[in-house]
Amino acid sequence: xxxxxxxxxxxxxxxxxxxxxxxxxxxxxxxxxxxxxxxxxxxxxxxxxxxxxxxxxxxxxxxxxxxxxxxxxxxxxxxxxxxxxxxxxxxxxxxxxxxxxxxxxxxxxxxxxxxxxxxxxxxxxxxxxxxxxxxxxxxxxxxxxxxxxxxxxxxxxxxxxxxxxxxx
Amino acid sequence: xxxxxxxxxxxxxxxxxxxxxxxxxxxxxxxxxxxxxxxxxxxxxxxxxxxxxxxxxxxxxxxxxxxxxxxxxxxxxxxxxxxxxxxxxxxxxxxxxxxx
Numbered sequence: 001x002x003x004x005x006x007x008x009x010x011x012x013x014x015x016x017x018x019x020x021x022x023x024x025x026x027x028x029x030x031x032x033x034x035x036x037x038x039x040x041x042x043x044x045x046x047x048x049x050x051x052x053x054x055x056x057x058x059x060x061x062x063x064x065x066x067x068x069x070x071x072x073x074x075x076x077x078x079x080x081x082x083x084x085x086x087x088x089x090x091x092x093x094x095x096x097x098x099x100x101x102x103x104x105x106x107x108x109x110x111x112x113x114x115x116x117x118x119x120x121x122x123x124x125x126x127x128x129x130x131x132x133x134x135x136x137x138x139x140x141x142x143x144x145x146x147x148x149x150x151x152x153x154x155x156x157x158x159x160x161x162x163x164x165x166x167x168x
Numbered sequence: 169x170x171x172x173x174x175x176x177x178x179x180x181x182x183x184x185x186x187x188x189x190x191x192x193x194x195x196x197x198x199x200x201x202x203x204x205x206x207x208x209x210x211x212x213x214x215x216x217x218x219x220x221x222x223x224x225x226x227x228x229x230x231x232x233x234x235x236x237x238x239x240x241x242x243x244x245x246x247x248x249x250x251x252x253x254x255x256x257x258x259x260x261x262x263x264x265x266x267x268x
Binding site for chain 2: 065070138142
């Protein structure tokens with residue numbers, strides 16, 4: 001796999017010219033993870049940012065069911081998507097787990113090396129940080145909307161007639 | 169005159185017996201009917217009545233049901249982000265986890 005081509009199609013490097021992408025593509029290390037194997041676990045230190053090159057990564061959260069803890073898939077990431085951004089955000093620990101939903105190929109960027117490259121190439125770095133903010137904001141917006149919907153259901157159940165029952 | 173009195177007494181006994189019989193049978197039916205909702209409240213048939221199946225299979229079905237719910241919710245959340253409004257936020261909110 002050519003890391004340069006893989007970087008081109010990723011959301012993190014969107015809007016960069018080929019020349020601007022070069023120093024970042026040079027940092028990429030290819031990782032292959034077989035289906036069902038975990039890429040990282042909730043609570044572990046996050047040391048590398050990952051871009052999915054091919055396959056599907058399942059982001060999971062632990063949920064207690066019948067007294068047993070099970071990993072529930074709360075989001076999926078496909079080709080070109082950025083995961084493990086906790087590597088760049090303090091306290092640099094994963095807040096979700098990730099496992100390979102299929103055989104997966106990834107590009108891994110050491111957090112320290114990526115930060116150094118961003119500082120060395122500020123114009124491209126600004127674009128990358130903006131793209132990263134977009135990825136994080138998207139996750140936040142989705143989770144916020146989902147949380148609000150569940151809160152509304154809790155309000156209906158606790159304080160009032162649920163809308164679907166009132167409509168008959 | 170005596171015959172009329174006898175007929176009246178017979179009619180009273182007959183109708184009284186019918187009334188008493190119907191009253192007692194309805195009381196039993198009503199007692200059963202009033203018990204039924206209480207039993208349903210105590211034993212809700214959650215997850216489409218999966219509780220009657222094998223425990224491991226039920227757990228897998230519950231997991232799939234939760235993930236299906238989350239996927240559907242994420243799709244609705246994406247639609248809300250594209251077009252934010254109270255209506256898009258509440259779209260399909262009547263569909264609940266595990267509801268039949």
